[in-house]
Structures are given as C-alpha cells and as structure tokens.
Amino acid sequence: MAQVVATRSIQGSMLSPNGRSLSTRSDKFLKPASFAVKVLGNKAKRSGRVSLKSRRVVDTSVRSSSCVETQVVPVSPENMPNKFSDTSVGMWSKPTVRRKTKIVCTVGPSTNTREMIWKLAEAAMNVARMNMSHGDHASHKKVIDLVKEYNAQSKDNAIAIMLDTKRGVSTPTCASVNYDDFVNDVEAGDMLLVDGGMMSFMVKSKTKDSVKCEVVDGGELKSRRHLNAEEKVQRYLQPLDWEDIKFGVENKVDFYAVSIVKDAQVVQELKNYLKGCGVDIHVIVKFESADSIPNLHSIITASDGAMVARDDLGAKLPIEEVPILQGKIINLCRSMGKAVIVATNMLESMIVHPTPTRAEVSDIAIAVREGADAVMLSGETAHGKFPLKAAGVMHTVALRTEATITTSSEMPANLGQAFKNHLSEMFAYHATMMSNTLGISTVVFTKTGFMAILLSHYRPSGTIYAFTNEKKIQQRLALYQGVCPIYMEFSGDAEETFANALATLLSRRFVVVGKGEEIVIVQSGSQPIWRSQSTHNIQVRKMQPRV
Ligand SMILES: Nc1ncnc2c1ncn2[C@@H]1O[C@H](COP(=O)(O)OP(=O)(O)OP(=O)(O)O)[C@@H](O)[C@H]1O
Ligand SMILES: CC(=O)C(=O)O
Incomplete structure (x- = not known):
C-alpha cells in the first residue's frame, strides 16, 4: 500500500459551518400564484395581518384583488392540482403529481437501518446506491437485504439497487x-x-x-x-473491483456504477463477464476522467447508462468544463436511449445544515431541466445529519421544476437515431405525441423493460405506467425518468390484462386522472406480448372502474 x-503541518481545519442563521429560515417556500396556492384561514383574513419574518421575499402576484392573504406551500403530491391552469408553462405541460426525475440515494451510516431505508423509500428514494469505497461487504449485504425486504413488502413501490465499484x-x-x-x-x-x-x-x-x-x-x-492525481492515475478494473462485481452478482443487484472507464473495452469486458454468469445487471459508466471524454460516444454505446461524476471530473479537468460536459453527456445519453445520472454535491451543505443553499437548489433544477433520468445524493444521505430532509428537498425541487418544463423544448434533435427504422421507435414517438397532445398518461406492457425505456427517452408529459410481470424489471425501471413501474401478472388474454392494469391504476391510486379520463395504451416492443392476438398498436382508452 x-x-x-x-511535509508540513496541515493548515487549519475543514471549513466549519458557515454561520448561516438556521433560525431565520422559514419552512414555507414561495411559488408562483398559479401553482398550488393555498388560501390562509379566516383568522388571518379577518385580522388582515401578515406575519412575515424579516428578509422574507413576498411575491405580490400571489395575492388576489380582495387582499386575501395567501400562503404558498411547497410542492407535494397532496396539494398539486389535477389540472394545470397556468398557460405560461406551455399547453403541453400537464401537471404531474408523480415526480419524474428519479432520486439515487447513497446509503451509509446515517441511513443503513431498516427504519431509515423505509423512510427514504417512502419519501423519495428510487435507487439505493452503495459505495464500495466505504464499508465492507457485510455491511452492504445488510443494506441490500433491507432494500429487498422493502421491495417484497411494498405493493406499489420498487427501489433499484446500485453498486458503485469505486475504491x-x-x-x-x-x-x-x-x-x-x-x-x-x-x-x-x-x-x-x-x-x-x-x-x-x-x-x-x-x-x-x-x-x-x-x-x-x-x-x-x-x-x-x-x-x-490529475491525469496520472488511469485505472482499469482492478482486482478489488472484481470482488465487488462478484459480490453484486451474488446479491443480484440491478446496476453497477463503474469507475474510471477509459474506453468501451472495459465496459465490454464487464458485460461479457456478466453474460457468462447468466445475470442481467446493467452497467452505468461513471465519467470522471479526461481520458474518457474523447470516447464518450463509444463508451455510452457499450453501456446501459452514464453517471456525470462531477467530483472527480472537476478534479481532473478545469472546473468550468464540468457543467458543459454535464449538458453534453445528458444530451448524448438521451439521444442514444441510455440512462443518465447527475451526481455529487447536489445538496452538499445539507450534510451539516437543515436547508440547502439557493445555488444547490438551482443545480438540481438545472439537471432536471437538462433531462437527467436521475439526480444523486451522496454524503447527504450516506453520512449527513439530515438525510430525509435532503431527499425531501430534492423531491420537491425536482417536482416543481418538472411542472415548468414544456415538452416541445425537451426532445433532443437526434433522438431516435439509435433505433432508426425500428417499429418500436415509431410507436414510442407517436404514443408520446398522443400523450402530449391529449395531456394524458401512458400505459405500456413490458417483459424486458425495453419499451418503457424507449418511451422514457421521448419524455412524454404524462407518467409512463410500465406494467411488467418481472420483479427484476420493475426494480430496474425505477431509475428511468417518468416511468412508474408496476408489477402485475399478465394473463394470456390481452383484453383481460388491459382491464386489470387500468383497474390497478385506479384502485391502487396510481393515477391522478379521474375515472372516465383517458389514457394511452401502447403495445409494442422487442418482445410484444399477445403477438397472436394483435401486433403493435396504440390505443386511447377511458379509465373505467371495473363492474
Ligand atoms: N457505506 C459507507 N460507510 C461509511 N461511510 C460511507 C459509506 N458510504 C458513504 N460514506 C461516507 O459518505 C461520503 C460520501 O459518499 P460518496 O459516495 O460520495 O463517496 P466519496 O468517496 O466521497 O466519493 P465518490 O462518490 O466519488 O466515490 C463518503 O466520503 C464517506 O465518508
Ligand atoms: C460520484 C463520483 O464518483 C464523483 O462525483 O466523482
């Protein structure tokens, strides 16, 4: 080792908390008038008093002409309106109560208990990440088992498991x-x-x-x-990484995040190994060195997705290059139908503070606007003091930002190139157009996850309800933007399965649309189900309760 x-003594100590007064924080967030404005109770109206702490910023546009005091609340599933009335956000931008951008939470000493994993999963976590640089296999196995236990018990939610193989x-x-x-x-x-x-x-x-x-x-x-060490250390998969990979195979994780990938050969090597083991684990490459940048396209092609590992990237390249590369990697992944995660420092100050900086909030909003599939929490949830609050802030900021995104500005120009002339591609495109035009959600049936992932890359404005008869696929789809994966047995009869799916959406309260509202049903993909009865098709159906 x-x-x-x-050679000289270390200067000072790590920066202490920056002295921000925590007590002056308001727990109310300001939002535009058109967005989930709650009117204060009668008491406040009668008294005409507004209780505002010093330095609060009041958006006067939230007040009605009759001077009713308004309290603007954070976005949360409970207080989102069903229909979005603010035309300024674009005619295709329908409300989504369900957050689309997924949240990866690194599990560590602050969160590695049953109670915390349950709370994180219920609050915001879609993917549990274990950083193999820290802890040992025994402690990671405990977390994996807890996440699996949660998945087994939860009827409506599935958390994917990601191993980050770095040392x-x-x-x-x-x-x-x-x-x-x-x-x-x-x-x-x-x-x-x-x-x-x-x-x-x-x-x-x-x-x-x-x-x-x-x-x-x-x-x-x-x-x-x-x-x-700047660009001196160029590491390929080391023996220790292979130990981690074998550990992941044994524990049937959903994703590997692979460090310091210089070229596509490393990814291929890993993929071949996994194939030899007969396991279906997806590989996310971490872009964290300057060497990998010239090979972005080939590395992404070989992999199932990418992580913008901003910590290392910022250490190895001029720091001002990081946001530019972030945008580039996101665009490339989206146009190639691959998942993309933006990682590191997103709510860094919340490791020690209960509230984020404004810059951190903007950072999340930018990643969401750029179209990342997921944003990641590292130290915030691994060893921070406020892991649940950090996850909650990330959820709220992502949800609020998503409500302002117009679908028309969202699609990368070259989307579809990877699947050119593929029938499924055409179906994903047209289903998205229908979903956006009608402002409704999409239902897709998938055995492999392929069609749901394809649809996700078109970023339809509504949720993609992906029904699958494979638990493994349900977990994997947890990473993908806009996809709500639901496990359900498929019947041999397509009509019966459609009816079961729609009834499930209503009875298990997945949908935000009311009964009688419409939904797009897509039946396509690499392994279409019920091929004997129908081939590829898109339908628009009304949501009807089963009699
Ligand atoms: N399983 C764990 N056991 C103990 N500490 C952990 C664990 N996972 C994370 N941490 C702590 O949380 C911090 C942030 O986690 P993170 O995953 O970002 O690791 P990192 O080593 O800082 O960077 P990188 O993400 O580039 O690997 C770590 O530096 C470590 O102190
Ligand atoms: C996540 C990670 O490894 C990085 O930001 O460097």
Whole structure:
C-alpha cells in the first residue's frame, strides 16, 4: 500500500459551518400564484395581518384583488392540482403529481437501518446506491437485504439497487492509498487533490513505497477521503473491483456504477463477464476522467447508462468544463436511449445544515431541466445529519421544476437515431405525441423493460405506467425518468390484462386522472406480448372502474 506523506503541518481545519442563521429560515417556500396556492384561514383574513419574518421575499402576484392573504406551500403530491391552469408553462405541460426525475440515494451510516431505508423509500428514494469505497461487504449485504425486504413488502413501490465499484483512500497519520501503482503513476511536481480540491498537495519526491508531498491548501484530512492525481492515475478494473462485481452478482443487484472507464473495452469486458454468469445487471459508466471524454460516444454505446461524476471530473479537468460536459453527456445519453445520472454535491451543505443553499437548489433544477433520468445524493444521505430532509428537498425541487418544463423544448434533435427504422421507435414517438397532445398518461406492457425505456427517452408529459410481470424489471425501471413501474401478472388474454392494469391504476391510486379520463395504451416492443392476438398498436382508452 502506498503512502502520501505531508511535509508540513496541515493548515487549519475543514471549513466549519458557515454561520448561516438556521433560525431565520422559514419552512414555507414561495411559488408562483398559479401553482398550488393555498388560501390562509379566516383568522388571518379577518385580522388582515401578515406575519412575515424579516428578509422574507413576498411575491405580490400571489395575492388576489380582495387582499386575501395567501400562503404558498411547497410542492407535494397532496396539494398539486389535477389540472394545470397556468398557460405560461406551455399547453403541453400537464401537471404531474408523480415526480419524474428519479432520486439515487447513497446509503451509509446515517441511513443503513431498516427504519431509515423505509423512510427514504417512502419519501423519495428510487435507487439505493452503495459505495464500495466505504464499508465492507457485510455491511452492504445488510443494506441490500433491507432494500429487498422493502421491495417484497411494498405493493406499489420498487427501489433499484446500485453498486458503485469505486475504491478510495484511507488515512492514519500519513495517508494510505489503496491503489498499488500510485507511486509509479505520480511524479514530482504533480498536484494531488483531496475531495476534488478541498485540500491539495504538491508531490515533492518519492521512494519505493511512499510519495512525499507539500501541503498547498490545507484542511483536516479525515478517513476515506478521495484522492485525485490529475491525469496520472488511469485505472482499469482492478482486482478489488472484481470482488465487488462478484459480490453484486451474488446479491443480484440491478446496476453497477463503474469507475474510471477509459474506453468501451472495459465496459465490454464487464458485460461479457456478466453474460457468462447468466445475470442481467446493467452497467452505468461513471465519467470522471479526461481520458474518457474523447470516447464518450463509444463508451455510452457499450453501456446501459452514464453517471456525470462531477467530483472527480472537476478534479481532473478545469472546473468550468464540468457543467458543459454535464449538458453534453445528458444530451448524448438521451439521444442514444441510455440512462443518465447527475451526481455529487447536489445538496452538499445539507450534510451539516437543515436547508440547502439557493445555488444547490438551482443545480438540481438545472439537471432536471437538462433531462437527467436521475439526480444523486451522496454524503447527504450516506453520512449527513439530515438525510430525509435532503431527499425531501430534492423531491420537491425536482417536482416543481418538472411542472415548468414544456415538452416541445425537451426532445433532443437526434433522438431516435439509435433505433432508426425500428417499429418500436415509431410507436414510442407517436404514443408520446398522443400523450402530449391529449395531456394524458401512458400505459405500456413490458417483459424486458425495453419499451418503457424507449418511451422514457421521448419524455412524454404524462407518467409512463410500465406494467411488467418481472420483479427484476420493475426494480430496474425505477431509475428511468417518468416511468412508474408496476408489477402485475399478465394473463394470456390481452383484453383481460388491459382491464386489470387500468383497474390497478385506479384502485391502487396510481393515477391522478379521474375515472372516465383517458389514457394511452401502447403495445409494442422487442418482445410484444399477445403477438397472436394483435401486433403493435396504440390505443386511447377511458379509465373505467371495473363492474
Ligand atoms: N457505506 C459507507 N460507510 C461509511 N461511510 C460511507 C459509506 N458510504 C458513504 N460514506 C461516507 O459518505 C461520503 C460520501 O459518499 P460518496 O459516495 O460520495 O463517496 P466519496 O468517496 O466521497 O466519493 P465518490 O462518490 O466519488 O466515490 C463518503 O466520503 C464517506 O465518508
Ligand atoms: C460520484 C463520483 O464518483 C464523483 O462525483 O466523482
């Protein structure tokens, strides 16, 4: 194991909380008048008093002409109106009570109990991520088992399980680095960045098994910090990664997030291995090094999705490149029909504070607007003080942002290129057009998840209710934007299955449309169900309660 030895004492300590007064925070969020405005009770109306704390910003447009005091509340499923009356958001932008952008929560010491996993799952979590850089296989197995237990008990919700195969750094008095070639890969003059630049060291000299550094920007070096050595460290799948991968196979996880993928060959190697094991685990590549950027297209083609790993990316490239690459990777993934996750620092301040910074809120909104399938919480839920609040904020911000997105501005120009001339592609496109024009949701039946994923990439304005007879597919679909995966046995008769699906939507309160309202039904995909009775088709049906 290599070591990093600091040659002068570490300066200061990690930034302490920035002194923001928590008590001056209001727990009410302001929103535009047209959006879920609640009128205050009679008492406030009679008294004509407005209780506003100092420095509150009041959007006067929320007040009616009769001077009724209004209280503007955060977006939540309970208070969303069924129909969206604000035409300013675009005629195709229908309300969705169900959040479309999915939330990946890293599970760690703050959340690895049954109680917290249940709460996170009920609050906002769609994907539980385990970072293999931290903890051991036993502790990760416990979390996996808890998520599986939740999935088995929950009738209407499924949480996907993602293993992040990365390895990190540990520290006694001088830092140990669990990357064997570290000493060979760095040279005098290189900058080593801790946690993406929170601290930095300049390499001065090295011996056979240690690297001597001078502290440039100091701080408190805690255990399991992250070390980047500019572009010197180019790591392929290491033996330790394979241990993690085998662990994932044994525990039947849904996704791997694979670190430091330089080219498509690494992904292919992993995919071949998984095929050999006879398991169906999807591979998400983490874009976190400059080397991988020239190969974006081929790497994404080989994989099932991508993660914009902004921490490492920002450490290895000029930091101002990160938002540009984020947009580029999102667009590319969407146009290629692949999942895309935006990760790291999204609500970083909530690791220690109960409320986010405005910049963090904007960051989530930008990722949602750019069309990410999912946004990710790392330290916020792994070891933060307010994991449930952080998940709640992410949910609220995503939901609010989604309500302002017009579908017309959303579709990447080259969407469809990956499936050119594919009949399913055509069906996904036209089903989306119908769903958007009518402002209604879509129902799709899928054995493999393919058609639901395809539809998701067109981003129809309504929810995609994906019925599947495979629990594994239900879990996988939890990652995809706009997809609400529902497990249901399929009958041999298509009509009976349609009726069961529509009844399920109503009776289990999945739908926000009322009885008698319409829904688009899509029957297509790589393995169409009920091929003998019908081929591909799109129907518009009324939601009718079963007699
Ligand atoms: N299973 C775990 N056990 C202990 N601590 C954990 C665990 N998972 C996460 N953490 C803590 O939460 C922090 C944030 O998690 P995160 O997944 O972002 O890891 P990271 O090493 O900081 O970065 P990266 O995401 O690039 O791997 C970690 O640095 C670690 O301190
Ligand atoms: C998630 C991750 O690994 C990163 O941001 O670097």
